[in-house]
Amino acid sequence: MSGAQGSHSLAFRVMRLCRPSFQVDPPLLLDPADLFAGEDILDDPVAASQLPRLLQAQFSNNSHSDLSYTSRFLLHDSSDATGLTGLLVLPQAFGAIYLGETFCSYISVNNSSNFEVRDVIIKAEIQTERQRILLLDSSKSPVETIRAGGRYDFIVEHDVKELGAHTLVCTALYNDGDGERKYLPQFFKFMVANPLSVRTKVRVVKDSTFLEACIENHTKSNLFMDQVDFEPSPNWNAEIINADKHYSEHKSTTREIFKPPVLVRLGGGIHKFLYQLKLSTLGPPLKVEGSNILGKFQITWRTNMGEPGRLQTQQILGSPISRKELELHVVEMPDVIRLERPFTLHMRLTTQTDRELGPFEVWMSQNGSDDEKVVMVNGLQKMVIPRVEPYGSTDFHLNLIATKPGVQRIGGIKVLDTTEKKAYDHPLADLEIYVDLE
Numbered sequence: 001m002s003g004a005q006g007s008h009s010l011a012f013r014v015m016r017l018c019r020p021s022f023q024v025d026p027p028l029l030l031d032p033a034d035l036f037a038g039e040d041i042l043d044d045p046v047a048a049s050q051l052p053r054l055l056q057a058q059f060s061n062n063s064h065s066d067l068s069y070t071s072r073f074l075l076h077d078s079s080d081a082t083g084l085t086g087l088l089v090l091p092q093a094f095g096a097i098y099l100g101e102t103f104c105s106y107i108s109v110n111n112s113s114n115f116e117v118r119d120v121i122i123k124a125e126i127q128t129e130r131q132r133i134l135l136l137d138s139s140k141s142p143v144e145t146i147r148a149g150g151r152y153d154f155i156v157e158h159d160v161k162e163l164g165a166h167t168l169v170c171t172a173l174y175n176d177g178d179g180e181r182k183y184l185p186q187f188f189k190f191m192v193a194n195p196l197s198v199r200t201k202v203r204v205v206k207d208s209t210f211l212e213a214c215i216e217n218h219t220k221s222n223l224f225m226d227q228v229d230f231e232p233s234p235n236w237n238a239e240i241i242n243a244d245k246h247y248s249e250h251k252s253t254t255r256e257i258f259k260p261p262v263l264v265r266l267g268g269g270i271h272k273f274l275y276q277l278k279l280s281t282l283g284p285p286l287k288v289e290g291s292n293i294l295g296k297f298q299i300t301w302r303t304n305m306g307e308p309g310r311l312q313t314q315q316i317l318g319s320p321i322s323r324k325e326l327e328l329h330v331v332e333m334p335d336v337i338r339l340e341r342p343f344t345l346h347m348r349l350t351t352q353t354d355r356e357l358g359p360f361e362v363w364m365s366q367n368g369s370d371d372e373k374v375v376m377v378n379g380l381q382k383m384v385i386p387r388v389e390p391y392g393s394t395d396f397h398l399n400l401i402a403t404k405p406g407v408q409r410i411g412g413i414k415v416l417d418t419t420e421k422k423a424y425d426h427p428l429a430d431l432e433i434y435v436d437l438e
Helices: 039-043 045-054 078-082 245-254
Strands: 010-016 102-111 117-127 132-137 143-146 151-159 164-175 181-193 196-205 208-217 223-232 236-240 262-264 270-279 293-302 308-312 326-332 343-351 360-364 375-377 382-385 393-402 406-410 413-417 422-424 431-436
Touching: 010 164, 010 181, 102 117, 102 143, 102 164, 117 151, 132 151, 143 151, 196 293, 208 223, 208 262, 208 293, 223 236, 223 270, 236 293, 262 270, 326 413, 360 375, 375 406, 382 393
Parallel strands: none
Antiparallel strands: 010 102, 102 151, 117 132, 117 143, 117 164, 164 181, 196 208, 208 270, 223 262, 223 293, 236 270, 293 308, 326 343, 343 393, 360 382, 360 413, 375 393, 406 431, 413 422
16 A cells, blocks of 8 residues: 655555465466477477487486376376465455455554654544544554664554445654654555345245345355354344255254354355244334334354454345234144034234223124034133233133034134224134044
């Protein structure tokens, strides 16, 4: 990086600290004879007969004398198969900086004059479009002196949390050789790019919401995802759907021991995740109708050389929720239901408003012919439910009896608010049960 310089004794040099990379260029494998004669020389019988004599001196100290070129691409060492030289290469340029990484810089303050400078106060800041972050301030402990031709070095780190233009501002306040107090500012600009994109799709199927997340790698390095966790909002429960059945069955025991990273290849590689979400009965009620914050992703990764990165997505929104004032759920039901034998459903009545409702009357609709009434109320035809507090719930038991075997539906349950004279026709979706003969 280069910064503005003036007539100062001091000057800043900024170098980025990052891990080396493998030299991945495959070595050029060739026969030494290629340097002296082309392969088509063997097509001329006269030239081919003279070639050994012409190159005898060249091969006198070399055990390789196969002029048929058959061994040119043989692997002479096991490492040749990788195409790597086995060497680590230090960065030759400042390189790309990505969101979620830790920017680490080695800064050197050089005294290029013939005199020492004294009482040097050094500051280093990161300036973005939104904020200015102080990385180093030596005001309370200035550098006493930097000799002529000497330097003062330090390292700064910054967790990159914003995209776009960044400026590393380095300043020095010092006494020059003639005792004059001077101020040196230098600016080093760099851009922060997005390492990956997270595209989501939301689908609602009955009482479940399915969230698909597609992660795409925009960097020039493979990314090994250590963690891709969806953190649902308090109103939701989330469960990942994994195609690997064996892994999903044993993830509770193996996750804490070892979780292999997910590889997302460089230059546009993608990986998809699928989650099933259901509304939680334990979370706080959604008092604002239409709000539907599903949650956010926490993503951590490492590059080929282990450099870490971390991102947190914005809140992911689903379809607006249309809340009913009253909901009816089945909490518990018998495992076995016998034909023409009474059974009990454990029910829960929940209100989704900020006012008290009730008392209620609960009964089963009598519409339709008697032949269609397969599941009926056993005993009192109407039940009285006391008042329910705002966003509260109450439990009760409904006694029923089935008159026909097989798979049957329980429907037609109605709820009436006796105070407001308001009837809720479909507080409970049709429930299927299996009625056994024995």
